[in-house]
Amino acid sequence: MKRLILSATDYTPAIxxxxxxxxxxxxxxSRPENVGLFYQQxxxxxxxxxxxxxxxxxxxxxxxxxxxxxxxxxxxxxLIILEKIVExxxxxxxxxxxxxxxxxxxxxxxxxxxxxxxxxxxxNFYPFES
Amino acid sequence: xxxxxxxxFLHYKGPILYDTIGQLISDLKERMxxxxxxxxxxxxxxxxxxEALENVFKYHxxxxxxxxxxxxxxxEITIDKDKSCFRITCSNPVLKKDSNELKKRLDYxxxxxxxxxxxxxxxxxxxxxxxxxxxxxxGLIEMAKISDxxxxxKLDPINDKFExxxxxxxxxxx
Numbered sequence: 001m002k003r004l005i006l007s008a009t010d011y012t013p014a015i016x017x018x019x020x021x022x023x024x025x026x027x028x029x030s031r032p033e034n035v036g037l038f039y040q041q042x043x044x045x046x047x048x049x050x051x052x053x054x055x056x057x058x059x060x061x062x063x064x065x066x067x068x069x070x071x072x073x074x075x076x077x078x079l080i081i082l083e084k085i086v087e088x089x090x091x092x093x094x095x096x097x098x099x100x101x102x103x104x105x106x107x108x109x110x111x112x113x114x115x116x117x118x119x120x121x122x123x124n125f126y127p128f129e130s
Numbered sequence: 131x132x133x134x135x136x137x138x139f140l141h142y143k144g145p146i147l148y149d150t151i152g153q154l155i156s157d158l159k160e161r162m163x164x165x166x167x168x169x170x171x172x173x174x175x176x177x178x179x180x181e182a183l184e185n186v187f188k189y190h191x192x193x194x195x196x197x198x199x200x201x202x203x204x205x206e207i208t209i210d211k212d213k214s215c216f217r218i219t220c221s222n223p224v225l226k227k228d229s230n231e232l233k234k235r236l237d238y239x240x241x242x243x244x245x246x247x248x249x250x251x252x253x254x255x256x257x258x259x260x261x262x263x264x265x266x267x268x269g270l271i272e273m274a275k276i277s278d279x280x281x282x283x284k285l286d287p288i289n290d291k292f293e294x295x296x297x298x299x300x301x302x303x304x
């Protein structure tokens with residue numbers, strides 16, 4: 001399982017999917033022109049986890065979202081990715097989701113709360129100062 | 131005529147391409163910074179603008195090829211600021227055959243209270259399928275979540291194939 005690192009662009013977030021410490025980081029903005037194509041690489045990475053779970057350095061997957069904004073199609077893909085991960089939970093994977101939001105940004109906080117509510121998975125929310 | 135106390139905060143009329151949206155995001159950010167608008171309000175206006183414009187962009191090829199439509203009924207977005215709110219209006223041609231479905235969807239969303247809007251969002255994000263245009267079907271409900279008004283709209287006839295759709299909503303500030 002390889003580490004996947006993507007640099008941020010004006011329209012897409014920086015992504016760091018790291019098997020060494022079993023973490024997924026999404027940072028920046030997200031409104032890809034082809035949202036399906038963009039997030040498929042993340043889904044592909046997630047789908048490899050069950051096959052390599054025993055070899056991975058940790059059994060706790062930490063997912064960190066620190067997004068400035070994301071469009072509604074991205075929100076749907078975040079849900080799809082989390083659904084895939086929740087399926088793996090039954091195979092012995094622990095999961096921690098951290099959702100960072102600018103402390104003045106009620107919208108990003110609400111987006112996290114709504115996605116958390118929709119999937120029935122508790123997120124840890126952390127405000128930060130920009 | 132511009133009403134007293136109303137400021138044209140942002141205005142664009144013309145084709146909506148993917149990069150056009152990027153440029154308008156930059157313009158809005160700059161204007162918001164200059165006007166010292168609170169982050170919470172800026173983000174709400176920004177997300178409504180993005181959702182509205184991405185929806186126009188998804189369907190742009192239906193009318194971009196039509197010279198008369200392109201000239202006389204181009205997409206347009208206006209963000210006005212008055213003493214207490216931002217008024218966002220986004221207009222574009224839509225296929226007449228789709229307008230009944232659109233009207234039904236808008237009327238349904240407008241019939242929901244705040245809790246109902248949240249429930250509908252949850253329903254669509256969980257069960258909705260992506261359209262062939264890559265839309266998640268969440269755009270209107272996302273705008274309803276953000277808006278401090280109902281989703282006001284107008285559908286005016288253009289010809290036997292198209293109508294001109296205008297969506298307007300309000301975001302309070304201060």
